[in-house]
Amino acid sequence: MRADGATGVDSVGAGRVETLALEGISSQSAYESFLPAAKALEPGFIEECCADIVLAYQVVRHAVEQVLGTGATSVSELPHVNVADLSLLPRLVQGLAYAALRVEREREAASFGPLFERAQQVRRRLRKAADALAEAQLLPDSDIDEVWLHERQDVLDDCLSLVALFRRNAARIASRSPVTVIEVDAAEQLVGQLRTVLGQQTSVRQEENPLFRAIEMRDRFWTLLLQRYDMLWRCGAWLYGRAVAERVPPLPVRPALVRPNPGGVMDGAAPRADMVPPRSLSTPGLVPMRGGSPASASRTPERTMSRHLDELQREMDRKTRFLVRIGAIPSARR
Template identity: 85%
Template sequence: MRVDTLALEGISSQSAYEAFLSAAKALEPGFIEECCADIVLAYHGVSHAVEQVLGGGAQSVSGLPHVDVGELSLLPRLVQGLAFAALRAEREREAASFGSLFERAQQERRRLRKAADAFAESHLLPDADIDEVWLHARQDVLEDCLSLVALFRRNAARIAGRSPVTPGEVDAVEQLVGQVRMVLGQSGSARQEENALFRAIEMRDRFWTLLNQRYDVLWRCGAWIYGRAVVDRVPPLPVRPALVRREPGGVADGAAPRVDMVVPRSMSTPGLVPVRGGSPSSPSRTPERAVSRHLDEIQREMDRKTRFLVRIGALPSARR
């Protein structure tokens, strides 16, 4: 699905990009998430959420621990910086000789990783492979593709008949990675293109991760104010496959692209006070399953981070 450059140009801001550049660069590489977002829709959603939380409740949330009201008020500007970073990444992709191949590699990586995450959640993989799925999701795209190919082959018997990815498709991913690497190694100019494109993509993803982390704080502030009605006031960030070309005939002309609503996760959780009950002014209550789903996401993220700390030796392992 191509990026809507005209729509992004309408909200992008180079000054906003430069204002948040140092904060984006300061993020730990292991926590960077791929940007799969409808950025224009996110801009309008974030602007609405900031108004809902800070418009009438700024004074109340300013006293919460680990909450910077000034930082939260600038979230719409952060999205404008993200739009500028996304435009740069798209232009570099179009200019790179291997851009279309790398685009396909990103798409195939997402397919394999989603399937691997599902197998890990269902405990269909050995413990060592579950750790690999959860701890190495942020490595280089090409390396991650090859790691996932090896994982699928190691566990072919375990996942036989349960995988949405066929053995033939796994082989095709390995061949695709070989094609990308061959193009990258053909000339010095290809190597320069690699640097320009990869760095632009990494910066776009850094801005997206920064937005996720700070928007998560805004969501928690909204939950403290509105309780279960928070989803009506602070909607989850809209995500969809990004920088993936739409296959011919895959979507009817004029049809709206599918957009999933995903609650962001931050790598550090602010210690907010317990959530209040629903606001009397709320016209309706959000179903409990929406909040439960968000809590499940938080729990899974904590489990993954705990596994990471065990892996690097920061925490003792429970296995004997």
């Protein structure tokens, strides 16, 4: 049986260690220098930051060194590539670390901070499960569209939308969903509890609340990093071909767990670090690796590249459906 008290102490200790690590790399001046670019991002494409930021800093430094250290001259000749922006990627991560520390400070100051953190974890779990069901075509087309088109909603609204989706499809996904009926009910209760607490605050709306503003800015910095790191990956692919995975590794994130959890409702083990490849709307052209032996290029298995291309195709399909839905591009249907 789990010792709740010990687990709580371990969690607090781990959080303190992570905060100290963030403080070691964070930079307020870096935050301020990238703030205009982060604010300029379109709200509909902001992605939630679930990153191991300290590890991401090491990964980005390594990748920038590999691409710009010896290939800066070649990369500078590529169209639409700003070498100066790419060279500043480690500094962008330092700004992201500062934004993440602001979130932690606001969460500690807010009376509803721990409750909202739980709601974020619940939302990630529900969304991961819904994404998996949509990918497996276990949901009706209308609900698949809802899963893919509404993922940028407010956390609480998204939780309730997902709760409704799971209930609508309860019979269809019975024994196939990693989220149980009990967990769905618990998610709805958590949102209700949090809304009750928020209703007692002077600042109810997200844009007026310091915690929500800090979270949004942290996510904006993370999205900006994803976009610029994707360009670095493209440059690495042009320089090194299939060996790009060694030179420009995926950014490390902590995905939500979606498998059933015997330890308690919506309360899983500590999330593991995972690696998510850069996302692109199109696949960059790959050319043979410049320099080095063919053997070094063959170290990356064919299936790794194939899996990455599948990821890119799925992302392109999702974003295309979104753009068609909002009328940004015409539908192919006659």
